[in-house]
Amino acid sequence: MLLLFFQFIFVGGAMASYPIWNKIQACIYKAPKSYGVKSDGTNEILVGTSAKNSHSFINTRVTHRKNEDGTRTYHYYIDGKLYAKGVLIGDEFKKELVA
Numbered sequence: 001m002l003l004l005f006f007q008f009i010f011v012g013g014a015m016a017s018y019p020i021w022n023k024i025q026a027c028i029y030k031a032p033k034s035y036g037v038k039s040d041g042t043n044e045i046l047v048g049t050s051a052k053n054s055h056s057f058i059n060t061r062v063t064h065r066k067n068e069d070g071t072r073t074y075h076y077y078i079d080g081k082l083y084a085k086g087v088l089i090g091d092e093f094k095k096e097l098v099a
Contacts, residue, residue: 017036018036018037018038019037019038019039019064019066019072019074020036020037020038020039020041020062020064020074021034021035021036021037022034022035022036022037022041022043037062037064038064039063039064039065040061040062040063040064041061041062041063042059042060042061043059043060043061044056044058044059045057045058045059045060058078058079059078059079059080060076060077060078061076061077061080062074062075062076062077063075063077071087071088071089072087072088073085073086073087073088074086074087074088078099081099082098082099083097083098083099084096084097084098084099085098
């Protein structure tokens, strides 16, 4: 039963409930992996030769806010600096690169 729950969440069954959807493709996976985020998600990328010899390379963050007028705003940061922002108005999405 628990396995079915995790398959539902991570294989895409609950995609519509999350305003941010992260899809990861890596050479060690046969297929992409994905997960949803409700309002704020961070990702720290580490580089090195092992778990004990890893060094922080870059940090990313994506945020979501539902505004009073019904629009949704998204911000994407790299190492704390705003890089891109977007606005979802109904079904129309507009993106602007800031950096």
